[in-house]
Amino acid sequence: MANVVTFWFVFAHLLLQILEVNAKVPAIIVFGDSSVDSGNNNGISTVLKSNFAPYGGDFIGKQPTGRFSNGRIPPDFISRAFKIKPIIPAYLDPSYNISDFATGVCFASAGTGYDNATSDVLSVIPLWQEMEYYKEYQVNLRGYLGKEKATEILGEALYLISIGTNDFMENYYIFPSRSKEYSVEEYRDFLLRIARVFITELYQLGGRKIAISGLPPMGCLPLERTMNIFSERECVQKYNNVALDFNAKLQEMIKKLNKELAGIRLVPANPYDILLDTIQNPQKYGFEDAAKACCGTGMFEISYLCNKKNPFTCPDASKYVFWDAFHPTEKTNWIIADHLVNTSLAEFL
Template sequence: MASGVTFWFFFAHLLLQIFKLNAKVPAIIVFGDSSVDSGNNNEISTVLKSNFEPYGRDFIGKQPTGRFSNGRIPTDFISEAFMIKPIIPAYLDPTYNISEFATGVCFASAGTGYDNATSDVLSVIPLWQEMDYYKEYQEKLRGYLGKEKANGILGEALYLISIGTNDFLENYYIFPSRSKQYSVEEYRDFLLGIAKDFISELYQLGGRKIAISGLPPMGCLPLERTTKIFSGTDCVEKYNSVALDFNGKLQEMIKRLNKELPGIRLVLANPYDILLDIIHNPLKYGFVDAAKACCGTGMFEMSYLCNKRIPFTCPDASKYVFWDAFHLTEKTNWIIADHLVKTSLAEFL
């Protein structure tokens, strides 16, 4: 009996190695903000952190990692769906090394944006610095695997970019400098110009399979509903309209770049429609509350305001769409990741 078990274990292991050898995507490389940050902010001097309880209470090992959720984030689930690994480590996490980063690495920083002024608000990693870390990573990977093999991985890797919400909600609509300098349409075009340059640089560095996220229905975040509570607790439609407009222009830019950059496969991984449907029809997805978050009162708590001393935090996060007032629960992250894998990311499987 034992020999039979050993045989099937060996056979399953062999199949997994074959799948990996034939995988179209050998690694997933992540840029962006708190929607995909797996812990880089732990290692920098900023007030925007989540490496404490109750964050991570449903994560593997029930440990807070710096992910802004009760558990895993969308990029973790996407990595698992591509049969790579169940979590994508943060580049600045000292407990990981280049051998683990070779199959997936995250450069994202919570609170950042396309605009350098956005990253300055909470002293987080700007997008240009994420790119510099990636260039450093490339050299480390070549040193570890050799130039030819490393370049092969970098060329076949899937690059995921999720960013932009903070530019509007943390910067443009709060501080006067950008809103005095730009109309919202002009600011949109300013951000899209940065996105175009970032993608073009990734392309020049060897990236070919790139998915860039659109903006979510950011007027439906609990924090925004709370901020506008005197005008009702429904979603702030002005913010949702900005997100829809941005996403439409982003799609147009993607079409142009697919024509201009030979060999690139650039797609829009858009969470807007699926998340809005979850928010409008929570029972359909097994949720009981889509307006308030699980942590604390569910109206304004995030980062250090969402801590283990708050007595109101819900016992079961899977019943809630939002974990804190700005970020999603693990269950919502899984639903969105599953949707993206079956739609915009399917061509890379």
């Protein structure tokens, strides 16, 4: 079995190398939440941070960067596959400047959502502010490269959007305000209207190649399984059904926008199926545990609860699907990114 797993990863790695051709994409530009945040929360006043060990223990130089993982996150791997650069820097990281951001930049903020009320929960960057940072970036890029070259890069760049999980798991199902105001279907539609407006504004600002992520199997996150104590920590199917329904409606919206906005190339970057398969068949991907996370007890720790003083953190994160109770390990992030590069993002290579 070990030989089969080793062969699979060697084969997949070679396949990813084959795809690392002369890309048609000059930059990767990222919006969203902790699934794609490369460290913007380091620069704001919030309790939701990960710029300390053991986060980043398998990152380049073993440095905690503010990524919610033991290592790299999907945009980093996607950037490498497009042969741009090995990692995507955070816009608020003072160690980078516009020359670094010209080939890729991340505006994402862990804990945020489509809904402004979601970003308020942990005082993180709301999605509208991510857009304002992007507008500021456009001005700086034109000052750095000149209007013509900057406009070309902004038009040919690949825009990655990954957001929405927190709206349900951190907001709707935790606090009563939104659940009293909306049914889950009405809240879904409320979020999708925000997504439509955001994509349309991005298009009006010059974005053409856009990949928007659906929701993952939220009910299979270790934290949700921990709370599901009366069902022996099985995945919470109710939450997975919400994700599937949201993703189906998102797909409909994508089709409509592709017809309405001339020249846009909007694609779904759906992590649901590949992540669920990884969770249900961990041995297939070389994992030993998909129910618990590597950090701490693997049942509830996130952010500061996942720290170097926690004595239970596993010695080898590559054996786990999840790093903390909410976020995948670097290995899982690579599997997700590889899947996306070979499917929805392949047309941009």
